Amino acid sequence: MINIQIVTGDSRPIFKQIVDGLRMEIAQGNLPTGTKLPSVRGLAMQLTINANTVAKAYAELTSQGLLEARQGLGLFVSEPRQLLSEEEQEKRLTGAVDAFANEIAYLEFSDQEILERVEAALTKLGKGAPENGTKRG
Amino acid sequence: MINIQIVTGDSRPIFKQIVDGLRMEIAQGNLPTGTKLPSVRGLAMQLTINANTVAKAYAELTSQGLLEARQGLGLFVSEPRQLLSEEEQEKRLTGAVDAFANEIAYLEFSDQEILERVEAALTKLGKGAPENGTKRG
Amino acid sequence: MINIQIVTGDSRPIFKQIVDGLRMEIAQGNLPTGTKLPSVRGLAMQLTINANTVAKAYAELTSQGLLEARQGLGLFVSEPRQLLSEEEQEKRLTGAVDAFANEIAYLEFSDQEILERVEAALTKLGKGAPENGTKRG
Amino acid sequence: MINIQIVTGDSRPIFKQIVDGLRMEIAQGNLPTGTKLPSVRGLAMQLTINANTVAKAYAELTSQGLLEARQGLGLFVSEPRQLLSEEEQEKRLTGAVDAFANEIAYLEFSDQEILERVEAALTKLGKGAPENGTKRG
DNA sequence: GTGGTCTAGACCACT
DNA sequence: GTGGTCTAGACCACA
Numbered sequence: 001m002i003n004i005q006i007v008t009g010d011s012r013p014i015f016k017q018i019v020d021g022l023r024m025e026i027a028q029g030n031l032p033t034g035t036k037l038p039s040v041r042g043l044a045m046q047l048t049i050n051a052n053t054v055a056k057a058y059a060e061l062t063s064q065g066l067l068e069a070r071q072g073l074g075l076f077v078s079e080p081r082q083l084l085s086e087e088e089q090e091k092r093l094t095g096a097v098d099a100f101a102n103e104i105a106y107l108e109f110s111d112q113e114i115l116e117r118v119e120a121a122l123t124k125l126g127k128g129a130p131e132n133g134t135k136r137g
Numbered sequence: 138m139i140n141i142q143i144v145t146g147d148s149r150p151i152f153k154q155i156v157d158g159l160r161m162e163i164a165q166g167n168l169p170t171g172t173k174l175p176s177v178r179g180l181a182m183q184l185t186i187n188a189n190t191v192a193k194a195y196a197e198l199t200s201q202g203l204l205e206a207r208q209g210l211g212l213f214v215s216e217p218r219q220l221l222s223e224e225e226q227e228k229r230l231t232g233a234v235d236a237f238a239n240e241i242a243y244l245e246f247s248d249q250e251i252l253e254r255v256e257a258a259l260t261k262l263g264k265g266a267p268e269n270g271t272k273r274g
Numbered sequence: 275m276i277n278i279q280i281v282t283g284d285s286r287p288i289f290k291q292i293v294d295g296l297r298m299e300i301a302q303g304n305l306p307t308g309t310k311l312p313s314v315r316g317l318a319m320q321l322t323i324n325a326n327t328v329a330k331a332y333a334e335l336t337s338q339g340l341l342e343a344r345q346g347l348g349l350f351v352s353e354p355r356q357l358l359s360e361e362e363q364e365k366r367l368t369g370a371v372d373a374f375a376n377e378i379a380y381l382e383f384s385d386q387e388i389l390e391r392v393e394a395a396l397t398k399l400g401k402g403a404p405e406n407g408t409k410r411g
Numbered sequence: 412m413i414n415i416q417i418v419t420g421d422s423r424p425i426f427k428q429i430v431d432g433l434r435m436e437i438a439q440g441n442l443p444t445g446t447k448l449p450s451v452r453g454l455a456m457q458l459t460i461n462a463n464t465v466a467k468a469y470a471e472l473t474s475q476g477l478l479e480a481r482q483g484l485g486l487f488v489s490e491p492r493q494l495l496s497e498e499e500q501e502k503r504l505t506g507a508v509d510a511f512a513n514e515i516a517y518l519e520f521s522d523q524e525i526l527e528r529v530e531a532a533l534t535k536l537g538k539g540a541p542e543n544g545t546k547r548g
Numbered sequence: 549g550t551g552g553t554c555t556a557g558a559c560c561a562c563t
Numbered sequence: 564g565t566g567g568t569c570t571a572g573a574c575c576a577c578a
Contacts, residue, residue, distance in 0.1 A: 068420065395512035
């Protein structure tokens with residue numbers, strides 16, 4: 001059973017919430033390579049949303065290389081691989097950092113406080129563990 | 138003369154870039170309390186964008202209390218005051234950190250690399266001065 | 275006016291025909307960087323198909339980095355850039371070559387004939403011109 | 412024993428992989444005219460796939476004239492004969508070349524690199540023997 | 549007017 | 564039953 005929460009008050013569209021939620025689950029190792037995902041219609045029923053919305057989220061993750069479809073069988077978590085060129089990764093990191101900085105610029109938190117929060121969030125993703133050097137679980 | 142950069146490649150809509158840009162200018166003291174802002178049409182011409190877009194940004198900032206209208210005279214930078222409760226600020230920081238972490242979870246950067254980038258971005262914003270504005274420690 | 279033909283007898287889905295058609299037009303330099311594309315609804319009317327189908331094709335090209343949306347203004351041909359890692363490019367080339375070879379394996383053409391056809395098709399795309407080294411027009 | 416590889420990561424559906432694989436084996440002479448094919452269930456077990464999928468592949472090849480059923484005895488490789496007109500072959504080659512060129516147009520490989528890959532793939536298929544089967548010079 | 553999102557419902561190919 | 568495609572029609576944010 002996939003554990004995803006759809007929040008109607010969220011600024012993100014529904015399909016994005018699913019994409020983010022599943023990406024997080026995969027990053028944290030809760031959905032290891034080869035795991036079968038719930039069917040489009042099944043997850044749609046579970047979340048009480050339209051099947052097309054789930055299909056859109058799955059399609060997004062498939063194009064990102066995190067999932068792969070086996071015809072008539074369903075969708076599965078695929079072998080992790082890096083789709084993006086270094087240049088593109090650099091660009092996305094810079095964009096994300098800038099957006100984040102802008103988002104919190106007007107809040108009254110110290111740099112140290114913010115950095116600690118970010119570090120905690122990154123650690124939760126299981127990234128950067130020096131003892132094995134892998135990015136996922 | 139207001140110094141704001143509009144970037145078409147940015148993921149933020151233009152009005153949001155103006156809001157963020159002006160908020161930054163005010164936070165950094167480049168636009169002290171009482172400064173008159175350029176007219177909607179004037180700023181629109183300067184940035185070569187639609188006047189409605191500037192108006193929307195001004196409306197947003199006014200409703201947030203950073204600007205105030207003086208009938209027939211234009212918009213002015215208002216007296217600084219804290220509009221967001223601690224609870225609200227906490228919520229926004231948590232949301233921003235989570236969104237940021239998710240955004241970069243799949244990129245091949247180490248925690249250290251990411252933290253350095255974030256720190257650099259925060260420093261660039263002129264935040265973190267220990268003499269004021271911190272909520273903890 | 276974009277010149278795309280939708281063939282109902284084609285094995286490719288409609289949105290894929292649009293993606294391929296536009297990618298070809300861009301690759302051949304008929305749609306230089308910065309060109310505004312016809313609106314989703316406009317192209318849908320022109321091709322007498324559903325607007326969602328056009329939107330899906332545009333979304334695909336946007337995620338591939340060939341187009342970029344400017345909110346409220348429309349879609350534009352973006353600066354060419356390489357989104358994919360070398361590893362991923364290698365994988366896709368190998369896949370395409372294998373699929374192509376399988377597709378024509380049972381036809382009675384000589385290797386030389388086939389290679390000439392492929393070379394002609396590549397030349398038509400304006401690739402590999404040694405005098406400037408760029409991939410696009 | 413039929414020697415076919417089913418690749419789950421392949422873009423082609425499984426039944427197509429079987430069709431292509433068997434056509435290849437027949438073209439290369441590994442399955443001469445009159446050879447009895449394994450039963451639907453036997454091949455399905457060997458490849459660990461659904462029997463319906465094998466049946467569909469066999470039906471496809473039978474309708475194409477490469478296999479023929481002998482009542483109660485099973486399926487056999489049939490007498491080779493040319494089923495496709497020159498016009499049809501020409502059409503398929505052109506289609507395949509166009510699709511291939513489009514597929515790789517956006518990758519950063521030189522024409523020469525691509526042609527070498529194609530040539531290698533064709534050579535591997537054992538095609539291009541000059542003593543027969545060429546349509547032109 | 550522009551693209552983006554979502555719903556509802558249908559049909560198809562594949563297993 | 565599975566995902567993929569397409570249609571029709573609605574609503575929203577942005578310029």
